[in-house]
Amino acid sequence: MTVPDAHATLGWHHVYSGKVRDLYEHPQHPTLMLVVASDRVSAFDHVLEPGIPGKGALLTQLTRWWFDRLAVPNHLAVVDPDGPALPEVPAELADRAMLVRRLDMLPIECVVRGYLTGSGWAEYQASGTVCGIPLPAGLRDGDRLPEPLYTPAFKAPLGEHDENITFERSVELVGDAAATQLRDASLAIFSAASAIAAERGVLLADTKFEFGTDPAAGVLTLADEVLTSDSSRYWDAALYAAGGPSRMDSFDKQIVRDWLAANWNKQGEPPALPPEIVERTAARYRELIDRLCA
Known part of the structure; x- marks a missing residue:
């Protein structure tokens, strides 16, 4: 199972991969994580080949759409005008990545x-x-x-x-x-x-x-x-x-x-x-x- 290069030049380092998602952390932003939805598809506890083209981007789009419509706190990171700037998300991951707050x-x-x-x-x-x-x-x-x-x-x-x-x-x-x-x-x-x-x-x-x-x-x-x-x-x-x-x-x-x-x-x-x-x-x-x- 391969994971995308998160560009060390932007500070992101891969820390975990599940069946279909990858997680990254940034040493300069310890309260944040990058959650990336891949195109991998799993069934019966196996990751299958090939993946489903565009799946990661579609799931991320749908999650964001629901977050916008649900009146409950969610983990998406938002810009704080009085706080530090958010880290940059690698361009090739942007359509299937969510910058989120680290939770317990x-x-x-x-x-x-x-x-x-x-x-x-x-x-x-x-x-x-x-x-x-x-x-x-x-x-x-x-x-x-x-x-x-x-x-x-x-x-x-x-x-x-x-x-x-x-x-x-x-x-x-x-x-x-x-x-x-x-x-x-x-x-x-x-x-x-x-x-x-x-x-x-x-x-x-x-x-x-x-x-x-x-x-x-x-x-x-x-x-x-x-x-x-x-x-x-x-x-x-x-x-x-x-x-x-x-x-x-x-x-x-x-x-x-x-x-x-x-x-x-x-x-x-x-x-x-x-x-x-x-x-x-x-x-x-x-x-x-x-x-x-x-």
């Missing part, structure tokens, strides 16, 4: 589900619950839930799977006040974002948020990518209402997952993605941007 991140992934699908549907079929929360009998895959569910997960160490946990367990991990703040903020953001998406003919089925606290002010702050195709499941509202096999086609990398599931036994390294799968996936990412941001 909380180890909770804040998942909100508005519809029954995915792993929630699998659990419901087995036990009538989602993350241990009982639901009414008779629901179908894709049904809207009676009310959005907050189902937190514990962020596992690098290379391990996140673990679904109860709200009570999140209290044990971060304390009652912080756990309650995380739940209430996540549900409020989900509600606001769902309404904005619905105005544009798009359903927000589920999403996940990450938060940290500002070391100076102690304020709960929304971080990382927000309401993107990689962190959220979006459906076309008209197709959903019409029913049929395509009603839950999502604006994300599901095309990649489906192709890989049909063409790889999950042993060894995954095969390279065909050009047609790459282009169809890129088109789905672009379509969501066009639908939401127009």
